[in-house]
Amino acid sequence: MKFKSLCALLTIFILTSCASRQPKIIKKIIRDTVVINKITDKYESVRMANLDKYKISSSHYPAVGQDERVRFLVLHYTALDNDRSLNVLTSQQVSAHYLVPNDFTDSIYILVDETKRSWHAGQSYWKGINNINFSSIGIEIVNDGYYEGEITESNPTGWYFYGYPNMQIKKVAALAKNIIDRYKIDPVNVLAHSDVAPQRKQDPGPKFPWKQLYQDYGIGAWYEDAHKNIYLPKFPYDQIEDFEFIQTVQSDLNKYGYEIQKTGVWDDQTKKVIMAFQYHFRPERCDGVLDAETWAILQSLILKYRN
Ligand SMILES: [Zn+2]
Structure with a gap:
C-alpha cells in the first residue's frame, strides 16, 4: 500500500512539473477611493494622488x-x-484587456485594468485617429486563426480560417455589450484588428460573426439590406478601371474609417483594405476585389453612419 501511494505521488509530481507554466494569479485586492459620481449617479473608484503633507479633499x-x-x-x-x-x-x-478562452467554462480573464493601456493594436488608424491603443479596449479571443490551403479564384490567398463555437461568441457578446454600454462606444468604432491595421492583420477573420452580433445583440455597425439593394444596380461596371472611380472608392473607404492612399489605381494597399472590409462586412468572398456587392455594402454603410 505504502509503495503504491508513493508511486501515485511521484506520478502527480512528474505530471505537474511537465505542465506548461501558468501565469501566477494575483489575489491581492488593490483598493481605490470609492465615490458616487454626481453626474452619472454611480459608484466609481477614483485614482488620485496620495500626499504626506496635504489633504486631497475627499468630497467629490x-x-x-x-x-x-x-x-x-x-x-x-x-x-x-x-x-x-x-x-x-x-x-x-x-497584451489585451480581456481574453476569452474557447473552453467550456464561463470564464473570461481580465489581464489589464480598463483604466490602463493594453498593447494590442500596434500601429493602427481609424477615422483620423492613430495609435488606437491609447483610446481602446482590446479583447483577445482564443482561436487558431487560419491554415494555408488551396489557392482558388474566390480565395486568392489560400487562407482558410477557423470558426468560433457559439458558446464562445456568447461570452464575447456579453463582454462587448457591457463595455460598449459603459463607455457609450459608437457602433462604427467596434472594430476588427484588421480594420485598424489592414496592411498587416487579418484577425479576428471572416469567420467572426459580425452580422450575428449586430442582429442578436445590437453590437457594432451593419448595413441595411434595403439600402444595399438600391445601390446594387447602380454599380458602374464600365468605370471599374477609371482613375477617378478608383479614387472615389479609396475616398469612400477612407470616409468610413480605413487608412488608405488615394492613388487612383488598384494597388496592393487598396486590395488589402478591401479585403479587411470584406472580412468584416462581406465574408462570403474575401478576395480584395471591389465587386458590385462590396461597393453597394460600402455605400450603404456610408449612407447609414457617415452622412
Ligand atoms: Zn490582433
Whole structure:
C-alpha cells in the first residue's frame, strides 16, 4: 500500500512539473477611493494622488468638462490555444484587456485594468485617429486563426480560417455589450484588428460573426439590406478601371474609417483594405476585389453612419 501511494505521488509530481507554466494569479485586492459620481449617479473608484503633507479633499467635485478615454473596442484572435494565449499575453510585450478562452467554462480573464493601456493594436488608424491603443479596449479571443490551403479564384490567398463555437461568441457578446454600454462606444468604432491595421492583420477573420452580433445583440455597425439593394444596380461596371472611380472608392473607404492612399489605381494597399472590409462586412468572398456587392455594402454603410 505504502509503495503504491508513493508511486501515485511521484506520478502527480512528474505530471505537474511537465505542465506548461501558468501565469501566477494575483489575489491581492488593490483598493481605490470609492465615490458616487454626481453626474452619472454611480459608484466609481477614483485614482488620485496620495500626499504626506496635504489633504486631497475627499468630497467629490466632478467637472462637467470630461469624457471617457475609451472610444474604441477592438477584437482579435490569438492564433494560439488557451494555455499558450494566456502565457504569451501575460509574459510578453503584447497584451489585451480581456481574453476569452474557447473552453467550456464561463470564464473570461481580465489581464489589464480598463483604466490602463493594453498593447494590442500596434500601429493602427481609424477615422483620423492613430495609435488606437491609447483610446481602446482590446479583447483577445482564443482561436487558431487560419491554415494555408488551396489557392482558388474566390480565395486568392489560400487562407482558410477557423470558426468560433457559439458558446464562445456568447461570452464575447456579453463582454462587448457591457463595455460598449459603459463607455457609450459608437457602433462604427467596434472594430476588427484588421480594420485598424489592414496592411498587416487579418484577425479576428471572416469567420467572426459580425452580422450575428449586430442582429442578436445590437453590437457594432451593419448595413441595411434595403439600402444595399438600391445601390446594387447602380454599380458602374464600365468605370471599374477609371482613375477617378478608383479614387472615389479609396475616398469612400477612407470616409468610413480605413487608412488608405488615394492613388487612383488598384494597388496592393487598396486590395488589402478591401479585403479587411470584406472580412468584416462581406465574408462570403474575401478576395480584395471591389465587386458590385462590396461597393453597394460600402455605400450603404456610408449612407447609414457617415452622412
Ligand atoms: Zn490582433
